[in-house]
Amino acid sequence: MSRIIIVDTDRTASAPNQQQLFQAGYECQVLTCPEKALNFLSTELIDLVISEVNLPAVQGRAFIQRASQRFAMPIIAWSDFVHSEQRTQTYRLGADLCLTKSSNSNELLASVYAMLRRVSIEQQRKHLVSADMQFNQRLKRLPLTTTEMDLLNYLLQRSGDAVSKIELQQRVLQREYSPFDRNLDVHISNIRKKMIKTGLNMLLIKTVRGVGYRFELPK
Structure with a gap:
């Protein structure tokens, strides 16, 4: 079973996505503190991270950048992107995919499946x-x-x-x-x-x- 973490200070807002991923067969946890999430990643084997970008005090952007530099798992940036420049900046920080929160929830699920499949294929080749x-x-x-x-x-x-x-x-x-x-x-x-x-x-x-x-x- 693939393990996923959602990094978002609003646990309630992330609960529906957590439940959807759980029902799809993934193990999913919500972590509300970016710093604790980094410590968690250093001790646990996680297959995918979904992170809110606009966390207080630019913690979301800092988390994505630090996580992408230290760990090999893919990162989906999850936020209310207003214009393309915000997406470009987020990709530069190290995100593998940017999704807007206004997207259909099934798009997030499909994106998670696609990202994990890509990782699986890469591992198989190795x-x-x-x-x-x-x-x-x-x-x-x-x-x-x-x-x-x-x-x-x-x-x-x-x-x-x-x-x-x-x-x-x-x-x-x-x-x-x-x-x-x-x-x-x-x-x-x-x-x-x-x-x-x-x-x-x-x-x-x-x-x-x-x-x-x-x-x-x-x-």
């Missing part, structure tokens, strides 16, 4: 499992789409096991399996083609007849 470093580097250089990377990582994590098409459809592509749906096969074919272009053996991903696919690390 941790592709391989027994051989050179092989690992070649895998990471594959020009894969997001979906292709998700599929490859899932097969890598289950390396040596036959993974059914039903499982791949539901767990990775997030759609119900249909024997007439060729979407999964097309993605696997594209991964194999890209492997060939980079000098890798397309048979690293083997077809298991009547089941699905299996990734086999080179011996």
Whole structure:
């Protein structure tokens, strides 16, 4: 479960957003003191920060700047932006995304999902499992789409096991399996083609007849 903190001196105003994030499956806390929030980030593993910009005594801007310099998690700046220059200044402080409080609440939820997905993809690229470093580097250089990377990582994590098409459809592509749906096969074919272009053996991903696919690390 991804962990999120909201930094805002008005706990009541942030309560609906906290509840929405909780209902979406995220662990979310509201911290009303920017200084305490920085101390919290230094001791806890947090995946995303949502911070009000216009806190008293420019604490919001100072918090965003200091947090972006010290920690690697993404920051969504959440405020009543009046003009583009305010957004530009906030991005310069280190925010990854600026949203206005007048935005539809679903936009905040969608933005949180997108930011965390981006972080997840970046982490996957850094941790592709391989027994051989050179092989690992070649895998990471594959020009894969997001979906292709998700599929490859899932097969890598289950390396040596036959993974059914039903499982791949539901767990990775997030759609119900249909024997007439060729979407999964097309993605696997594209991964194999890209492997060939980079000098890798397309048979690293083997077809298991009547089941699905299996990734086999080179011996």
